[in-house]
Structures are given as structure tokens and as C-alpha cells.
Amino acid sequence: MRSDEVAGTARIKELAWLDFPAHISAMLADEQTSAEQFAIYRRMTPERRLALAEGLYWTARTMKSAWLRAQHADWSAEQVAREVTRIFSNART
Numbered sequence: 001m002r003s004d005e006v007a008g009t010a011r012i013k014e015l016a017w018l019d020f021p022a023h024i025s026a027m028l029a030d031e032q033t034s035a036e037q038f039a040i041y042r043r044m045t046p047e048r049r050l051a052l053a054e055g056l057y058w059t060a061r062t063m064k065s066a067w068l069r070a071q072h073a074d075w076s077a078e079q080v081a082r083e084v085t086r087i088f089s090n091a092r093t
Helices: 003-016 035-043 046-071 077-089
Strands: none
Touching: 046 077
16 A cells, blocks of 8 residues: 555544534535625515525425435335425424
């Protein structure tokens, strides 16, 4: 084994022992909320914020349904709907 492979293997073992949080939220610089976006959110009514959150929720369910249909082409629409409900019922974040 080459020395760079040994070093890489050692680094992998080192990282494996680190205590990572259950949910890592890494965002790219262009995904960070800007001051202008914060100002827009603050000006929104609570009703508008709730409507946006609900829209995001239903979009996420639609995307999860599409992913499940792609992964399980043999599943019926009812099976997909049940699995989406199960996944979202058990979601923690």
C-alpha cells in the first residue's frame, strides 16, 4: 500500500470516530439567507409565511412521491401514498 493510501485510510478511521450531529446542515454560500431575504420575510404577514411553509411541505411530498415511484415502479399509487404518509409522519426535521 502506498503512503498516501495509508494516510487516507488513517484519516477515514479518524473521521469515523468523530461525534457528528444527527443532522448536518451544510449550505453553500449562495444558499445562505441574505439580509434582503430576511427583510422580506419580516415584512410578510403570518398568514403568508404559513402559506409558503405549506407550499414547501406539499412540494416535498410530491417530490418524495415521484422518487418512490421511480424506485419502486411496481408499487401501486396507494402503496406510494401510504409510504409517503409513513415517511412524513415519522419525520423529525
